[in-house]
Amino acid sequence: MRILVVEDEAKVARALKEGLEREHYEVALARTGEEGFYLANAESFDLVILDLMLPGRDGLEILKTLRKRSVQTPVLVLTARDALSNRVEGLDAGADDYLVKPFAFPELLARLRALLRRGRGESILRFKVADLELDLVTRKVSRGGQALDLTGREFELLEYLLRHQGQIVSREMLAREVWKETARATPLDNVIDVHIARLRRKVDDPFPSKLIHTVRGVGFVLREDT
Amino acid sequence: MIRLRPRHVRTRLTFWYVAVLAVLLLIFAAGTVAFFYFSLRNELDASLLQDFETVEGLLEAGPDGMIALRSHHHEDEEEERPRFLEVWSADGRLLYRSANVPSDAFGGFPNTEEGKGELTPVSHALPDGTRLRVVTGRHFFEGGPLLMRLAHSDERLWHELSELLSGIAFGIPLALAVAGFGGYLLARRALAPVDVITRQAARISAERLNERLPLGNPEDELGQLALVLNRSLDRLQAAFDQLRRFTADASHELRTPLTAVRSVGEVALQDQRSPEEYHEAIGSMLEEVDRLTRLVDSLLTLSRADASLMTLHANSILLMELVREAVQLVEVLAEEKKQKLAITGDSATQVPADRLILRQGVINLLHNANKYSPPGATINVRIMRRNGQHVVLEVEDQGPGIPAEYREKIFERFFRTDPARSREQGGAGLGLAIADWAVKAHGGFIELESEEGHGSVFRVVLPASESAGTTKSQGGGQR
Numbered sequence: 141m142r143i144l145v146v147e148d149e150a151k152v153a154r155a156l157k158e159g160l161e162r163e164h165y166e167v168a169l170a171r172t173g174e175e176g177f178y179l180a181n182a183e184s185f186d187l188v189i190l191d192l193m194l195p196g197r198d199g200l201e202i203l204k205t206l207r208k209r210s211v212q213t214p215v216l217v218l219t220a221r222d223a224l225s226n227r228v229e230g231l232d233a234g235a236d237d238y239l240v241k242p243f244a245f246p247e248l249l250a251r252l253r254a255l256l257r258r259g260r261g262e263s264i265l266r267f268k269v270a271d272l273e274l275d276l277v278t279r280k281v282s283r284g285g286q287a288l289d290l291t292g293r294e295f296e297l298l299e300y301l302l303r304h305q306g307q308i309v310s311r312e313m314l315a316r317e318v319w320k321e322t323a324r325a326t327p328l329d330n331v332i333d334v335h336i337a338r339l340r341r342k343v344d345d346p347f348p349s350k351l352i353h354t355v356r357g358v359g360f361v362l363r364e365d366t
Numbered sequence: 367m368i369r370l371r372p373r374h375v376r377t378r379l380t381f382w383y384v385a386v387l388a389v390l391l392l393i394f395a396a397g398t399v400a401f402f403y404f405s406l407r408n409e410l411d412a413s414l415l416q417d418f419e420t421v422e423g424l425l426e427a428g429p430d431g432m433i434a435l436r437s438h439h440h441e442d443e444e445e446e447r448p449r450f451l452e453v454w455s456a457d458g459r460l461l462y463r464s465a466n467v468p469s470d471a472f473g474g475f476p477n478t479e480e481g482k483g484e485l486t487p488v489s490h491a492l493p494d495g496t497r498l499r500v501v502t503g504r505h506f507f508e509g510g511p512l513l514m515r516l517a518h519s520d521e522r523l524w525h526e527l528s529e530l531l532s533g534i535a536f537g538i539p540l541a542l543a544v545a546g547f548g549g550y551l552l553a554r555r556a557l558a559p560v561d562v563i564t565r566q567a568a569r570i571s572a573e574r575l576n577e578r579l580p581l582g583n584p585e586d587e588l589g590q591l592a593l594v595l596n597r598s599l600d601r602l603q604a605a606f607d608q609l610r611r612f613t614a615d616a617s618h619e620l621r622t623p624l625t626a627v628r629s630v631g632e633v634a635l636q637d638q639r640s641p642e643e644y645h646e647a648i649g650s651m652l653e654e655v656d657r658l659t660r661l662v663d664s665l666l667t668l669s670r671a672d673a674s675l676m677t678l679h680a681n682s683i684l685l686m687e688l689v690r691e692a693v694q695l696v697e698v699l700a701e702e703k704k705q706k707l708a709i710t711g712d713s714a715t716q717v718p719a720d721r722l723i724l725r726q727g728v729i730n731l732l733h734n735a736n737k738y739s740p741p742g743a744t745i746n747v748r749i750m751r752r753n754g755q756h757v758v759l760e761v762e763d764q765g766p767g768i769p770a771e772y773r774e775k776i777f778e779r780f781f782r783t784d785p786a787r788s789r790e791q792g793g794a795g796l797g798l799a800i801a802d803w804a805v806k807a808h809g810g811f812i813e814l815e816s817e818e819g820h821g822s823v824f825r826v827v828l829p830a831s832e833s834a835g836t837t838k839s840q841g842g843g844q845r
Contacts, residue, residue: 242659311656319695322722326660326797327696327733334698356645357652 141256142166144185146176146202147218148194156189159245165252173197180206185213187255189248192219192230200233207234214255218243246308246359267302270364272343272351274302283347293318294339301352301362310359336360375560376553383553384546391541395534402530406523407499411487414499414518418485421451421516422505425462431455433462433512450498450517456510468493472500472515490517497521559588567595575603608778615780619661619794623654630654657794664796668779671803678720678807682831685749685757686713688721692728693747696736703741707732711749716831717757719808727804730797731761731824738765739821751830756810759826767818776814777802 143165147153150171157167168185170176173194180188180202192199203215217235230238236258237251267274271284279295281288290298296318301309314332315321321328336352344350353361421435428434433453453462458475471492487499497520505512559582570577578599579592634647686709693707700707717724735745743764750758768776775781780795801824805812809829816822 242655326794327699327729329660330699330733331695334702338698356649357654357656358649 141187142168142183142185143252144168144170144176144179144183144188144213146170146173146180146188146194146199147191148172149191152191155245156248159249160252163249173199173202177202177205180211180213181209187252188213188215189252190215190217190235192217200229203230203233203235214258216248216251216255244310244312244358246310247313249307250304250309250313264303267299267305269302269305269351269362270349271347272302274298281343283343288342290339290342293335294342297335297339298343298362301360304362306361306363308355308359308361313359376550376557379553380546380550383549384542387545388538388542391538395538399527399530399534403523403527406526407520410499410518410520410523411501414487414501414516415485417449417518418501418503418514418516421449422514425453425505425507425512425514427508428462431459431461433507435462435464448519450500450519452515454513454515456513461512472517475513489520497524559592563588563592563595570599572606575599575606612779615795616665619780620658623658623661626654627651627658661794661796664794664800668796668799668803671807678723680718680720680808682716682718683721683724684713685715685717685719685759685828686711688719688725689728689747689749689759692725692732695729696732699733699736700745703736703739703743705736705739705742706744707747708744709747709749711747712751713749715749715751715757717808717828718831719828723804724808727801727826728759728761730801730804731826734797734801734824735761735763735765739763740765752827755830757828757830759828760823761826762821762823764821767820768814768816768822769818773814773816777812 141164143160145153145156145160145167147156147169148171153169153171157169160167168179168183170179173196176188176190176194177197179185190199190203194202199217199219203217206213206215214236215234217230217238218241219230219238220241236255239248239251265276267276272281273283274281274295276299281290281295281298297314300314300318311329311332315328319328319332336354340350340352344352349365351362351364353363353365355361424436426434426436435451448466449464450467451462451464452460452467452472454475455461460475463469472490485501485503487501490498490500492498498517499520500515500517502513502515505514559580563579566577566579578596581589581592581596583589584593630647630650634644639647689709693709697707732745732747739745745764746760746762748758748760748762750760752758772781777798779799781799782795802812805826805828810827813825813827814822815825
């Protein structure tokens with residue numbers, strides 16, 4: 141998988157490159173709008189990460205021109221301007237998704253995967269990690285053959301963690317995807333923490349091996365402890 | 367081009383004052399002169415006509431058909447008013463001409479129409495410039511008609527008139543000068559407080575906003591002006607103070623996490639550490655970054671609200687539904703503290719609202735109640751209608767209550783009753799500020815009723831929907 145990152149801020153660019161390479165993506169870096177536009181035209185990428193505020197050539201302009209030339213590569217836009225009109229503008233110009241700076245890296249990964257997966261249509265109805273099983277059809281959860289009694293919210297939360305198993309999930313992602321809240325405010329963070337704690341009490345506490353882990357300062361991850 | 371509008375009000379006032387006075391004086395002077403002239407002339411004409419009769423009586427036939435004038439007794443009168451006299455016969459012979467009349471000064475033989483009818487004096491000037499009043503009349507003398515022309519000098523009248531005019535010409539400018547000077551002094555005195563206010567106001571700057579203007583007499587116009595200016599200065603000062611406090615608080619709130627990030631990072635790099643310790647340090651730094659991010663987000667929300675960049679997408683919504691959603695979200699927090707959330711009220715009550723924004727406000731109020739109420743407490747949420755025009759949403763907690771001196775400030779950004787403990791509670795002191803803004807954005811306000819030790823009631827007062835309560839199902843749609 142080849143990803144083109146168009147970002148002028150050196151630190152952010154390097155962090156993106158390093159982080160993505162660790163996830164086994166092949167990364168090409170462009171530091172100006174011109175360079176990005178040239179690369180996007182000349183080579184073939186699976187995905188473009190495009191900063192909107194660029195020296196030389198504005199990100200939106202590049203995006204529009206690319207789309208005009210019918211370059212169909214999915215584009216994820218990064219922007220520090222989070223006013224609604226900016227987002228709409230970006231999507232209108234042909235972006236497939238956007239992320240507001242400062243973004244959480246796990247969320248960037250999640251969105252990349254979603255964009256890359258797009259159109260391939262995989263629908264999973266059963267999840268299994270270690271001895272934990274979740275069935276989307278019967279809406280039953282069990283661990284080690286023992287049925288767990290989860291509330292609706294806990295079920296959705298666990299489902300989301302399972303969908304992203306092995307990947308870090310930030311509170312922002314949970315707020316948006318599970319609680320469907322657009323604004324992430326303090327009360328919501330506390331609410332998420334409480335739900336995670338409760339989920340742990342049911343999923344992990346009675347069992348010797350723990351599955352839900354806190355990654356300090358970033359979020360949570362569901363994985364088999366090795 | 368000359369500037370027609372003088373710079374100072376007092377000069378303008380004086381100018382107008384003098385101009386009006388000048389017009390009045392000129393009209394008055396013109397009237398006086400006219401009256402004086404006509405009454406003098408009438409007097410003169412009357413004496414002329416009287417003299418005409420006298421002269422008629424003095425005529426006598428002289429030798430060779432000429433006419434002679436009998437001398438009469440009033441010599442002195444004649445001295446004063448020299449008499450000009452001509453007498454003609456009906457066939458055009460000059461019968462008498464007094465010595466002071468230059469030949470044909472009156473135009474020779476009068477035409478036949480002259481002297482018929484009433485005696486009417488007319489003005490006439492002699493070649494030497496002497497102005498006269500002349501009257502011409504018929505006189506029957508010894509059987510035949512004579513034409514008699516008598517004139518008196520006008521010069522005394524003109525002399526008196528010119529004296530009057532020169533008096534006026536001297537008097538009016540003098541009166542105007544005096545009036546102008548007095549008027550200027552008066553205007554300056556009346557406007558002096560304005561100068562004082564101006565100077566004082568100029569001295570008041572952002573750094574010296576605590577100064578106020580002198581009031582003088584608070585009942586008069588200038589006192590009122592000063593009063594109004596002082597009031598707006600009060601508001602300005604309050605706004606400035608709030609801004610200053612906000613800036614100080616904001617930089618404090620931003621610096622605290624930054625300091626933490628920095629020191630944790632620096633300490634971690636001091637010497638070699640185990641991967642676990644690095645993990646710990648980085649995690650700790652990320653936590654602070656997260657806090658910063660949230661803080662900046664909240665501040666952006668508020669500043670966008672301040673700049674009115676936020677547009678409300680208002681629909682008529684069921685308030686109870688919105689409250690239930692908010693309660694559902696916060697409920698787990700209450701459960702953790704064994705608190706009870708009790709909702710009562712009319713579930714058909716509707717309000718026009720932007721669902722997301724109003725809900726954020728309600729959530730913040732509930733969260734506040736949850737934070738400050740002790741474990742096991744009950745938080746009461748009530749929906750009521752107030753006299754048909756307002757919908758009231760009460761959130762009653764069992765917290766420690768808010769001291770009277772903080773009640774005004776509780777909705778200010780970053781305000782906390784106890785700065786020490788708040789960071790542990792996870793907030794930056796923006797929750798109530800956002801709640802307050804959310805309610806105000808809907809044209810409502812939040813009342814606070816609180817007694818120390820007995821909890822607080824936050825009362826959200828919102829304008830009711832016009833169709834409130836009638837259309838039940840319409841409101842619930844989400845955007």
